[in-house]
Amino acid sequence: MxxxxxxxxxxxxxxxxxxxxxxxxxxxxPVQYVLSLGGKRVRPLLMLMSYELFQRDISRILDQAAGIxxxxxxxxxxxxxxxxxxxxRGNPTVHVKWDNNKAVLSGDAxxxxxxxxxxxxxxxxxSDVINLFSTSALEICExxxxxxxxxxxxxVTEEEYLEMIRLKTAVLLACSLKIGAIxxxxxxxxxxxxxxFGIKIGLAFQLQDDFLDVYGNTENFGKNIGGDILCNKKTYxxxxxxxxxxxxxxxxxxxxxxxxxxxxxxxxAAVTKIYNELKIPALCENKIRELYGEGVKYLENVTVVxxxxxxxxxxxxxxxxxxx
Numbered sequence: 001m002x003x004x005x006x007x008x009x010x011x012x013x014x015x016x017x018x019x020x021x022x023x024x025x026x027x028x029x030p031v032q033y034v035l036s037l038g039g040k041r042v043r044p045l046l047m048l049m050s051y052e053l054f055q056r057d058i059s060r061i062l063d064q065a066a067g068i069x070x071x072x073x074x075x076x077x078x079x080x081x082x083x084x085x086x087x088x089r090g091n092p093t094v095h096v097k098w099d100n101n102k103a104v105l106s107g108d109a110x111x112x113x114x115x116x117x118x119x120x121x122x123x124x125x126x127s128d129v130i131n132l133f134s135t136s137a138l139e140i141c142e143x144x145x146x147x148x149x150x151x152x153x154x155x156v157t158e159e160e161y162l163e164m165i166r167l168k169t170a171v172l173l174a175c176s177l178k179i180g181a182i183x184x185x186x187x188x189x190x191x192x193x194x195x196x197f198g199i200k201i202g203l204a205f206q207l208q209d210d211f212l213d214v215y216g217n218t219e220n221f222g223k224n225i226g227g228d229i230l231c232n233k234k235t236y237x238x239x240x241x242x243x244x245x246x247x248x249x250x251x252x253x254x255x256x257x258x259x260x261x262x263x264x265x266x267x268x269a270a271v272t273k274i275y276n277e278l279k280i281p282a283l284c285e286n287k288i289r290e291l292y293g294e295g296v297k298y299l300e301n302v303t304v305v306x307x308x309x310x311x312x313x314x315x316x317x318x319x320x321x322x323x324x
Contacts, residue, residue, distance in 0.1 A: 001052050001308065004045060004315045011044045014062045015069065030094045030106035031113070034073045037089045042319065043176040044069045049312040050180030050194055053304045060122075061183045064129070067117030068176050071133075074110035075140060075172075077103060082148075111137075118179075125182050132182070136175035143168025150234040154242065154257060161239050162203060170202025193298045200295030201316055207288045208320065210235040214272055215281060226268035232257050236287065237280050238271075249274050292320055 002010070015035050020028035044065035048058050058065075079085070080093040081103045087093065095103035114133075121129050146164040150156045177198040181191035213228045214237060228235050238253075245253060252274060256267055275281060295316075299309055 001056075001311055002048075002058070004049075004311065007045050007048050007058070008041055010058065010062065011041045011048070011065055011069065012038075014066055018066065027106060027109055030077075030098060030102055031070075031110055033097070034077055034088075034094060034106075034110070035070070037091055039073075039089065040319070041069060043072050043172060045315065046173060046198065046312075047176040047180035049315060050177045051184040052180075053194075053302065053308050053312070054181065054184030054186045054190075061180070063117045063120045064179060064183060067114045067133075068172070068179070070110050070117065071114035071137065072172060074107050074114065075144075077107045077110065079144070081107075082144075121183055128182050129179055132175055132178060136171045139167045139171045143171075151232075153234070154254070156234045156239055158236070158239055158243065161234060161236060165203060165206040166199060169206045170199045173202040173205070174198030187303070190302045190304070193302050197295045197298040197302075200291050200298065201320065204288050204291040204295065204320060207236050207284060207291065210237055211281065211284045211288065214268075214275065226264070226272070229268050229271045230262075230264055236284055237275055240283055241275055241278050241280050244278050244280075245274070249278060288320075 047065050047068055051058060051061055077094050080088055081095045085093055086096050118133050143164050147168055174195045178191050178195040181194045256271055
């Protein structure tokens with residue numbers, strides 16, 4: 001079995017050598033640009049690692065690994081446009097480097113390309129793969145819609161939030177793992193367990209992002225700390241704080257949610273202080289570990305020898321606790 005680093009090299013080489021020879025080339029230049037910005041390539045790596053639990057020759061599914069990464073980057077491209085974000089991985093976003101119309105159209109092209117690469121799989125698995133991929137793509141749209149709706153609400157519950165991030169974030173991780181298992185000719189039961197493993201770690205990953213946005217190290221996290229607080233984003237931390245706050249803390253939170261053009265440092269410090277006083281960091285960390293533990297149990301019950309599962313388990317563990 002290849003190491004995570006070796007698999008990453010395979011994925012990056014494959015993405016770098018994809019051929020966009022169709023006309024007009026200007027449609028595909030932003031696609032190449034987005035993919036050239038790098039990233040952790042978590043989804044294709046999970047697909048390849050899942051496949052390697054059952055088969056050895058990963059070259060057979062590099063098209064599908066590329067497809068899942070192209071689709072993921074499409075979602076980021078459109079998220080950046082919807083959020084009016086000007087940077088992605090330290091570089092100008094597509095709508096800034098070109099324009100909004102180019103971002104929409106190139107994003108649409110990425111969706112089609114993702115389906116094309118996904119559909120080159122063995123015909124024996126084609127129906128299952130496309131059905132799962134299509135369902136996951138639709139669920140991501142549903143999650144994005146809920147996320148937008150939550151922007152205007154201050155009564156979002158923990159249950160609603162977990163469902164939103166399941167749709168917006170976790171299902172594509174789960175889809176990657178299950179497609180890898182399907183293409184590896186795994187049993188339905190093992191493929192389903194890997195899907196549930198992906199759901200749980202996806203939820204844990206998002207809660208970790210919520211936590212690190214407030215308590216992470218800027219250099220390691222790759223984003224400025226406190227961005228979620230400044231834009232009143234409904235994160236696990238804010239939702240739990242609103243739920244558990246006494247009257248003074250609740251009034252203070254509501255005041256900061258309502259302030260227009262606040263002093264950024266002052267708002268971040270004030271809200272973080274409330275989180276600390278309500279012991280929200282510990283609650284969040286405990287929830288992350290709970291979800292991660294539930295996910296690992298699904299992986300442990302996959303019916304392949306433990307040695308084969310160790311690389312996948314180690315990779316997810318490094319991703320999960322790299323900053324905690």
